[in-house]
Amino acid sequence: MTTSIVVDNVSKTFRYQSHPTLKKVLQNRLHGSRSNETFKALDGVSFEVRQGESIGLMGLNGSGKSTLLKLVSGVMVPDDGKVLTRGRISGLIATGAGFHNELTGRENIYMNAAMLGMTKDETDSKFDDIAGFADVGRFMDTPVGNYSSGMFARLGFSVAVHVDCDIFIADEVLAVGDRPFKRKCLKRMKEIRESGITMFYVSHSAGSVKKMCDRAIVLDKGRVGFDGNVDDAIKYLHYDGDDEEPDGEEGSEDERDDALASDI
Numbered sequence: 001m002t003t004s005i006v007v008d009n010v011s012k013t014f015r016y017q018s019h020p021t022l023k024k025v026l027q028n029r030l031h032g033s034r035s036n037e038t039f040k041a042l043d044g045v046s047f048e049v050r051q052g053e054s055i056g057l058m059g060l061n062g063s064g065k066s067t068l069l070k071l072v073s074g075v076m077v078p079d080d081g082k083v084l085t086r087g088r089i090s091g092l093i094a095t096g097a098g099f100h101n102e103l104t105g106r107e108n109i110y111m112n113a114a115m116l117g118m119t120k121d122e123t124d125s126k127f128d129d130i131a132g133f134a135d136v137g138r139f140m141d142t143p144v145g146n147y148s149s150g151m152f153a154r155l156g157f158s159v160a161v162h163v164d165c166d167i168f169i170a171d172e173v174l175a176v177g178d179r180p181f182k183r184k185c186l187k188r189m190k191e192i193r194e195s196g197i198t199m200f201y202v203s204h205s206a207g208s209v210k211k212m213c214d215r216a217i218v219l220d221k222g223r224v225g226f227d228g229n230v231d232d233a234i235k236y237l238h239y240d241g242d243d244e245e246p247d248g249e250e251g252s253e254d255e256r257d258d259a260l261a262s263d264i
């Protein structure tokens with residue numbers, strides 16, 4: 001049994017970045033107090049992940065999921081505790097992260113792939129697959145600044161899924177993108193999971209987490225609220241009674257993702 005990720009008593013503190021009035025700044029100076037208060041986005045988080053496990057990371061907005069994934073992927077460092085990972089990491093943390101608006105889709109693919117550790121030769125050989133998956137058609141050679149948010153997501157996700165990796169991270173990748181693309185993403189993530197890659201999947205869709213993950217970690221205001229079986233995590237979050245809520249006629253976005261997940 002190989003350990004893939006160790007998160008040991010990790011905390012991350014941020015500062016509230018408010019824009020105070022001039023009066024407030026002067027008052028703070030006079031009283032010698034700092035204008036910016038801090039808060040803990042992550043507070044004493046610990047868990048271990050075995051190679052090949054697929055973890056659903058859940059929790060309400062602002063509970064610290066993206067921050068945790070940034071620490072795991074090395075984009076940020078923790079203030080306290082330690083994060084250890086084994087092998088190459090790929091995935092999509094924020095849609096469009098690392099993309100340059102003035103560069104074309106093609107140029108951004110090379111740039112993004114290089115940032116994820118792919119060589120030029122590797123990218124050359126996978127370029128057609130990446131472009132095919134992104135399916136942005138004639139827009140491949142136009143600046144990505146003109147892309148829609150869905151097209152941005154397709155390009156980023158497409159590069160990420162073509163990197164050979166040991167750990168794959170997907171942070172709300174299905175939030176943008178149309179249904180055919182979502183279906184394609186879920187199918188590809190299922191293949192990634194079945195190939196023995198460790199997966200971290202953030203989603204509010206209970207159905208897709210059930211389908212995709214063996215275990216779920218629920219963050220609750222920066223702490224691990226629950227860690228274990230997916231069904232129990234959904235109960236912990238009260239996401240299981242969603243059907244009873246008066247929603248729009250079409251059902252919520254998450255419910256439609258649930259339906260998509262059951263297609264694949």
Ligand SMILES: Nc1ncnc2c1ncn2[C@@H]1O[C@H](COP(=O)(O)OP(=O)(O)O)[C@@H](O)[C@H]1O
Pocket residue numbers: 014015016017041059060061062063064065066067068
């Ligand atoms: N760079 C940052 N500076 C200040 N606050 C931040 C920063 N990144 C995240 N936060 C805050 O940390 C909390 C957790 O954010 P996040 O990890 O993005 O939550 P989630 O992904 O679960 O919705 C939120 O209150 C968010 O506003």
Ligand SMILES: [Mg+2]
Pocket residue numbers: 065066067171
């Ligand atoms: Mg997030």
